[in-house]
Amino acid sequence: MNIETKVNKLDGLKRSIKITVPKDEYTLVFNSNLTKYKSSVELKGFRAGKVPEKIILQKYKDRIHSDAMNKLIEDSLMQSLLEHKLDTASPPKLSIDKIPSFDNELVFTAEFEIYPLFKVADLSEISIEEPEVDINDSDVNQVIKNIQKQHIRWEDCKDNSNSGDKVVLDYEGTIEGKEFENSKQKDFSFIIDDDVRGDLATINLFKEFYKHCINEKVNAEKTFSYDMPKDFVDKNIAGKLINYKIIIKKISKGILPKLDKEFYKKFGIENGTDKIFKDNIIKHMEHELEQKKLSLLTASINQKLLEKNDFEVPIHMLESETKNLTNQYKGMMKELDDKTKIDLDNVAKKRAQLNIIYMKITEENKIEVKDQEIQNFISKADKETQNNLIAKIKEDKKYLNHIKNKLLEDAIIKFIVLKCKKDKVKKSFLEVVN
Numbered sequence: 001m002n003i004e005t006k007v008n009k010l011d012g013l014k015r016s017i018k019i020t021v022p023k024d025e026y027t028l029v030f031n032s033n034l035t036k037y038k039s040s041v042e043l044k045g046f047r048a049g050k051v052p053e054k055i056i057l058q059k060y061k062d063r064i065h066s067d068a069m070n071k072l073i074e075d076s077l078m079q080s081l082l083e084h085k086l087d088t089a090s091p092p093k094l095s096i097d098k099i100p101s102f103d104n105e106l107v108f109t110a111e112f113e114i115y116p117l118f119k120v121a122d123l124s125e126i127s128i129e130e131p132e133v134d135i136n137d138s139d140v141n142q143v144i145k146n147i148q149k150q151h152i153r154w155e156d157c158k159d160n161s162n163s164g165d166k167v168v169l170d171y172e173g174t175i176e177g178k179e180f181e182n183s184k185q186k187d188f189s190f191i192i193d194d195d196v197r198g199d200l201a202t203i204n205l206f207k208e209f210y211k212h213c214i215n216e217k218v219n220a221e222k223t224f225s226y227d228m229p230k231d232f233v234d235k236n237i238a239g240k241l242i243n244y245k246i247i248i249k250k251i252s253k254g255i256l257p258k259l260d261k262e263f264y265k266k267f268g269i270e271n272g273t274d275k276i277f278k279d280n281i282i283k284h285m286e287h288e289l290e291q292k293k294l295s296l297l298t299a300s301i302n303q304k305l306l307e308k309n310d311f312e313v314p315i316h317m318l319e320s321e322t323k324n325l326t327n328q329y330k331g332m333m334k335e336l337d338d339k340t341k342i343d344l345d346n347v348a349k350k351r352a353q354l355n356i357i358y359m360k361i362t363e364e365n366k367i368e369v370k371d372q373e374i375q376n377f378i379s380k381a382d383k384e385t386q387n388n389l390i391a392k393i394k395e396d397k398k399y400l401n402h403i404k405n406k407l408l409e410d411a412i413i414k415f416i417v418l419k420c421k422k423d424k425v426k427k428s429f430l431e432v433v434n
Contacts, residue, residue: 001021001025001075001076001079002022002024002025003019003020003021003022003025003076003079003080004019004020005017005018005019005020005080005083005084006018007084007086010111012113012312012315013089013113013114013115013116013312013314013315014111014112014113015086015111015112015113015114016109016110016111016112017077017080017081017084017086017109017110018097018107018108018109019076019077019080019106019107019108019109019110020105020106020107021072021076021100021105021106021107022105023100023101023102023103023104023105023106025072025106026068026069026072026100026101026102026105026106027102029068029071029072030064030065030068030102033064033067033068034053034056034057034064037056037060037064038051038053038056041056041060043055043059068100069099069100069106072100072106073094073106073108076106077092077110086112086114087114087115088112088113088114088115089112089113089114089115089314089316089317090112090113090314090315090316090317091112091316092110092111092112093110093111093112094108094109094110095108095109095111096108097109113314113315113316114314115314115356115359116311116312116313116314116356118309118311118360120309120357120360120361120364121305121308121309123361123416123419123420124419124420124421125308125420125421126301126304126305126308126416126419126420126421127304127420127421127422127423128297128300128301128304128417128420128421128422128423129300129422129423129425130293130297130422130423130424130425131293131296131424131425131426131427131431131432132424132425132426132427133289133293133426133427133428133429133432135282135285135286135289135429136429139285139428139429139430140278140281140282140285142430143281143285144259144277144278144281145256147281148256148257148259149254149256151257151263151266152254152255152256152257153254153255153257154166154252154253154254154255155252155253155255156250156251156252157251157252157253158217158218158251159217159251159253160215160216160217161192161213161214161215161216161217161248161251162192162214162215163192163193163214164191164192164193164254165191165192165251165252165253165254166189166190166191166192166250166251166252166254167189167190167191167192167213167248167250167251167252168187168188168189168248168249168250168251168252169187169188169189169213169246169247169248169249169250170184170185170186170187170188170246170247170249171184171185171188171209171244171245171246171247172184172244172245172246173242173243173244173245174242174243175237175240175241175242175243180236180237181234181236187249190206190209190210191254192210192213192214193210193214199232199233200229201228201229201232204226205226208224208226208244209246211224212224212246213246213248216248216251217248217251218248218249218250218251219247219248219249220247220248221245221246221247221248222245222246222248223243223244223245223246224243224244224246225241225242225243225244226241226242226244227240227241227242228240228241228242233337233340235337259274259277264276264277267280285429288433289429289432289433292432292433293432294410294413296432297413297417298413301413301416301417301420302350302354304420305354305357305416306350306353306354306357309353309357311353311356313349313352313353313356314352317352317355317356318345318348318349318352321347321348321349321351321352322344322345322348324348325344325347325348325351326344329344358409358412361412361415361416362408362412365415367408367411367412367415368408369404369407369408369411373407374400374403374404374407377403377407378390378403389403
């Protein structure tokens with residue numbers, strides 16, 4: 001198409017391109033569309049394809065004009081972007097400067113952002129830590145013990161509570177004698193000295209509960225105080241001294257299940273032996289270990305990529321990532337405070353940067369995922385996973401793209417692992433998976 005273009009550099013990664021399309025091009029497309037209408041329009045009183053041009057123009061001229069203008073804009077914009085090697089990172093915002101006709105040319109301006117122009121840092125200069133793990137009998141026995149704990153049977157106890165006992169209690173917290181939101185709960189339960197995951201304030205608060213519940217009997221009443229850290233998420237209680245009152249209502253001793261055929265049946269193992277069960281556990285541990293190692297490698301690689309590559313991020317990408325993260329956060333029924341907004345903005349920027357770096361690595365090294373690789377991924381999964389994947393694909397055809405993107409990400413990580421320097425570090429199984 002014979003067109004005139006002028007590219008303008010705006011702030012940051014923003015660009016605008018002014019495009020002029022001659023009136024002859026408009027006439028050509030308009031008449032081509034008109035011919036299609038003449039051959040396809042059906043009107044009462046006329047045979048198909050025999051409707052006079054005058055009548056077609058009376059009824060459909062505006063639509064033919066609109067279709068012609070849209071096609072010219074789409075085609076000329078695509079041609080201009082290719083000619084100027086502009087890779088858009090945001091949808092173009094269009095403004096029509098002159099509407100086309102048989103007598104007038106089409107003039108319009110498109111404004112958009114482009115992807116940053118940079119070269120990915122030499123992957124061979126990246127150094128990551130790669131854990132070396134040998135699964136030993138101690139690891140296997142610990143995992144089996146944890147599985148037993150998940151199926152523990154609790155029996156009421158009148159004796160004093162000990163570490164590992166389950167306690168049920170009511171608690172009530174006050175600040176300067178006043179209640180606060182979620183300050184009390186009935187039938188709150190926990191296992192004394194059990195590991196707790198979460199922020200430091202929550203972990204330390206549980207430890208206080210443990211300390212004041214051990215070596216106690218049912219109906220015991222205790223009080224204690226806890227200084228909530230100033231950086232706690234809930235600003236209403238952050239930095240405040242909370243006074244707790246607890247009443248122990250129930251103490252239970254845990255009875256671990258025996259490792260026998262009845263226990264093994266819970267895991268789909270019929271007529272199982274200790275050896276068969278242990279072999280199954282080892283197989284599961286090996287799979288879990290590989291997944292965790294890949295996760296750790298990915299996190300380490302991503303951090304190094306962010307450190308080694310510095311470039312401007314398109315505002316549109318940042319806004320899209322921030323919007324997605326905010327919606328996810330709100331979907332968990334959580335309030336957005338100023339600190340959380342800043343944290344989400346930082347995460348959004350890192351995600352956008354990594355997306356751009358991944359795209360660059362994919363393009364420069366021609367990394368791709370073929371349809372057969374997707375089929376192989378599904379067929380090699382266990383039966384339950386296969387059924388879940390197939391059900392999701394039937395429910396949403398776009399889910400195939402999700403699988404493809406995941407496989408592409410894995411392929412990129414594997415490519416980087418082959419290129420970068422690896423510092424092998426001996427670690428235990430629990431160090432890696434926990």
